[in-house]
Amino acid sequence: MSALAYDIKSSTAVVRAWGGNVKVRLYLHWPFCRSRCAYCDFNTRVASVGYQEAYRTALLAEMGMWASMLGRAGKTIRSLYLGGGTPSCMSGDETAALLSTAAERFGLEDGAEVTVEVNPATWAEDDYARAVFGGANRFSVGVQSLHDGTLRVLSRPHGAEEAMEALRAALDSGARSVGADLLYGLPAGCEGTFLDSLEKLMGLGIHHLSVYALSPGAKTPLARMAARGEVALPEDEAVAEEYLAAVEILVRRGYEHYEISNFCRPGHRCRHNLAYWRREDYLGLGAGAHSKLGGLRFWNERSLLRYLRTIGEGRLPVSGWEVVTGEEAREEMVMLGMRTSRGVSERTVSHSSGRLRELARGGLLDISGGRVKLTPRGMLVSNLLIADLLWS
Ligand code: SF4
Known part of the structure; x- marks a missing residue:
């Protein structure tokens, strides 16, 4: 084991990298789901209550290790995000207890955003309010569609009405912000359901919407059905049209x-x-969670068993790390910054300024006020464009 690995596990390098006045963006990972969706290849599993309880204990222990390592002085949670997986496999009370412990151990900045991801199949109405009581002020609800037929194709564990009830409960809970995820680019037979779901969500007064193109992981049931011709996925052009319609x-x-x-x-x-997206520092706790502190990037054991075993031995479950060089940091800044409406400074990509103008003339980039941004059409091919800006 190198000196750096030793240092991470004994925490000194991390604390040095971070400096004395620690401002934490804290991510807590919950790697369990109630059931597996047909398109998803995330590293999550369906597990017994006992297994989840053992994980919860380990997560609290990891939190304790970091909190005592960083000391009390100056550390504050700027935002807290409980994601997964399906964190709402825990009850509202258990979620509240986890959030309260994090706040107590790290300190919570005034007005800090505290998000919990929720699957509509899991919580009763009062679970939302209980989570709010524990400090949650933002819910991100995995809706994906508000049509029963589409939800069945995706093997989601809830129906459309259940999703609507979950959203109403979240909106009535006292949380400041409620968001929903939706999928587009759905299989044949689901035409029109994405834009209709979008309308229903806007009608409910949802504050935040995330829309993602359905992209079944290679070894998922939906990908296998598509390969056998049992399900027809739409052409790229139809998917692009749907995205542009949603943006409009x-x-x-x-x-x-x-x-x-x-x-x-x-x-x-x-x-x-x-x-x-702004490359700020964050600390991720839980199996497979990633962290970035200063120029140091590191990640936890992905295997649940190894994660539990390492914590059980009283050690931080860090399994890998890398030092980010200046050039890598610049590339990350462009890759992440170009995803946002703020874009990046023209100077960051000025080595390809001729190419920039060409892409702007083609309607893919917007260049103004010294900043470069993707247009909605450019967003459709963001990976290609960003590679072009960085390496052409
Ligand atoms: S899509 Fe979400 S709820 Fe479904 S298996 Fe993946 S992580 Fe779990």
Whole structure:
């Protein structure tokens, strides 16, 4: 084991990298789901209550290790995000207890954003209010569609009405902000259901919307069904049209398009996710969680068993790390910054300024006020464009 690895595990390098006045963007990972969706290849599993309880104990222990390592002075949570997986496999009370412990151990900045991801199949109405009592002020509800047929194709564990009830409960809970995720680019037979779901969500007064193109992981049931011809996925052009239609509708209805996939009413941007796109520091706890502190990036054991075992031995479950060089930092800044409506400074990509103008003439980039941004059409091919800007 190198000196750096030793240092991370004994925490001194991390504390040095971070400096004395620690401001934490804290992410807590919950790697369990109630059931597996047909398109998802995330590293999550369906597990017994006992297994989840053991994980919860380990997560609290990891939190304790970091909190005591960083000491009390100056550390503050700027935002807290409980994601997964499905954190709402825990009850509202258990969620509240986890959030309260994090706040107590690290200190919570006034007005800090505290988000919990919720699956509509999990919580009763009062669970939302209980989580708010524990400090949650933002819910991100995994809706994906408000049509029963589409939800069945996706093997979601809830129906459309259940999703509507979850959203109403979240809106009535006292949380400051409620967001929903929706999928577009749905299989044949689900045409029209994405834009209709979008309308219903706007009608409910949802503050934040994330829209993602359905992209079944290679070994998922939906990908296998598509390979066998049992399900027909739409052509790229149809998917692009749907995205552009959503952008047009949402912007017309007053939602800010602040990141490729994210829209919100004014004042409801997800501050935690914005911090990732701005390359701010964050600490991720839980199996497979990633962290970035200064020029140091490190990640936890992905395997649940190894994560539990390492914590059980009283050690931090860090399994890998890298030092980010100046050039890598610049590339990250462009890759992440170009995802957002702020874009990046023209100077950051000035080595390809001729190419920039060409892409702007083609309607893919917007260059103004010394900043370069993707247009909605550019967002459709963001990966290609960003590679072009960085390496052409
Ligand atoms: S899509 Fe969400 S709820 Fe479904 S299996 Fe993946 S992480 Fe779990």
